Amino acid sequence: MSIQTRTHVKAAEATNPQAAAAPAAKMVARDVKVFYGAKQALKGINIDILENKVLALIGPSGCGKSTFLRCLNRMNDTIDNCRVEGLISLDGEDVYGRRIDAVQLRARVGMVFQKPNPFPKSIYDNIVYGPRIHGLASHRDEMDEIVETSLKRAGLWNEVKDRLREPGTGLSGGQQQRLCIARAIAVSPEVILMDEPCSALDPIATAHIEELIDELRENYTIVIVTHNMQQAARVSQKTAFFHLGDMVECDDTEEIFTNPRDERTQGYITGRYG
Amino acid sequence: MAIARPGSYYLSEGYAARLRARYAAEQRFKAYGIAAVAAAAVMLVVLLGTIVGQGYTAFWQTQIRLEIHFDPAEIDPQGTRDRSVLATANTMKLVRDSLAAQFPDITERAERRALYDIMSSGAPFQLTRMLLDDPSLIGTTRSVWLTASDDVDQFIKGYISRDVPESARRVSDLQIRAVDALASRNAVEKQFNTVLFTGGDSREPELAGIGGAIVGSFLTLLVTLALSVPIGVAAAIYLEEFAPKNRWTDLIEVNINNLAAVPSIVFGLLGLAVFLSVFGMPRSAPVVGGLVLALMTLPTIIIASRAALKAVPPSIREAALGVGASRLQAVLHHVLPLAMPGILTGTIIGMAQALGETAPLLMIGMVAFIVDIPGGFTDSATVLPVQIFMWADSPERAFLERTSAAIMILLGFLIAMNAVAVLLRKKFERRW
Known part of the structure; x- marks a missing residue:
């Protein structure tokens, strides 16, 4: 990222009346461009992610929602030819800047993936892995406590409290996904990113996760990518519609679904394309 | 041709003939397969039968x-x-x-x-x-x-x-x-015939044993294992998990794959030229044999380890990175344990290959006639396959059966090692 783009971004922020009027933004994205080699995947995204709100990212496949999500906790760093330009900040601090380390950032901005991916270890070990490597807990009882509170928050405690030593991979799909959410919560993140967390789950497990997202909103800021329009309408307060690497529209969820300003948004949510 | 009334076409005699031809082709293919397997089995039985038939008397x-x-x-x-x-x-x-x-x-x-x-x-x-x-x-x-x-x-x-x-x-x-x-x-x-197992080599067949060769093989393989596993696994982890994908790593990959196909005697020549001539290491010693075999085994271990690492689903890496593990932590805590069965299998197969290797060891003088059982890594020694090679060269009738007996023992070791590889894979294999 060049100095030039940065000053340009600062200026844009100052003149943006929406940013000043909105409630506290946990994360801010300004003019975010992502390239995979020569191919541009995101063409300048500006979004404010508000604290203790759920932001849903919707849009047709390949529009860059997941790419944007992965920029927020720098998961794109692991992709060799991926290049990110623009500014993304967490509490006013540039996440690609020198003062934030990717490892530290990922502890503060947790992630839940599309396919439930528990470690092939016990349920207990799945939860304590993060706290252990970050030094959040060293004693047995501290860890026990983290396991219990994380599983309770993820709504899984009652189902697994008697078999914490059994492998996490032995749970059902929905339980595995909640285990992954518990694992993300265990390191006490401020933001949780969810990349189509329900796409591999049945409707009942999905309903479970959706309820959970609503509860988690009290303590965490959540960004969720979803292909399911009803889900976006149900769980989110803000919705952003992506199309071909552009963010077409970002507004209150109700507004987007009842009164979209852009034609493309309307077309997509009514199922005419995408 | 117009596509008219496909229903009647599927019921026609012409289509029935087509179907018959398809099934006949399938039957023929199966027959070829069975014939190939049978031919291989017959050859194996003949080979083993000859060796056992000639060699079993040497145990008395x-x-x-x-x-x-x-x-x-x-x-x-x-x-x-x-x-x-x-x-x-x-x-x-x-x-x-x-x-x-x-x-x-x-x-x-x-x-x-x-x-x-x-x-x-x-x-x-x-x-x-x-x-x-x-x-x-x-x-x-x-x-x-x-x-x-x-x-x-x-x-x-x-x-x-x-x-x-x-x-x-x-x-x-x-x-x-x-x-x-x-x-x-x-x-x-x-x-x-206990001497066959405990004795060193001898000009007299009744006094000759493979004890010395077994100890020599053991010492050599120990050196090979100690060198090739850490280097091979580390190289595989670096290339698979950390190295950027560019022209240089592509070149390295191509070279590793080619090295795996280099005739083993070339490694022997390298050992002769480098370890003996330049570094002046002792001739016929297990330490040099181990070095040469380690060079030969490295590509096998690197390729097997990379395949094992590649087989670990990326979701495991993402999960670890997602909770804030560093790349090294993600690899050491999650990817490597999951890849371990594959790495172990590759290692054991590489070791079995090294155990059966003769040609490179001829170059560094492990073909010498050595009566004493080696006591250390720098003592003169020979190894099992070289011992077999030397006995096969001897004119006495009694060495013929001893050659076959030694082959049986070598095969026994190889089968045991491969069985261990299979067992390890079965035991530690995890599903996700």
């Missing part, structure tokens, strides 16, 4: 019981019982005296010598060892089982026929008469 060795009088005047005339005196005692005379006493009718010098030749040249050493273990034997008369010569052994096992004219036979009529006489007194017996 003919022994002859002699009444040995431990004559004090011959062994220790001064009565000092000093170990150096006992060690140099003329025990050969004790054996000869015992034989002469059993066949008093054989008096002529040349005939006497032929009679003495039914015993192994190692038999007197057996007596010396007994004396050193227990000096109180001096003055007593014991009946002792002593090793027969290889020709008598082959005769007893039926490999030398009586019907062949004496001039074309390794065993003379006189020797056959003597052995028959001893056999009639129950003094000839085939006993389990």
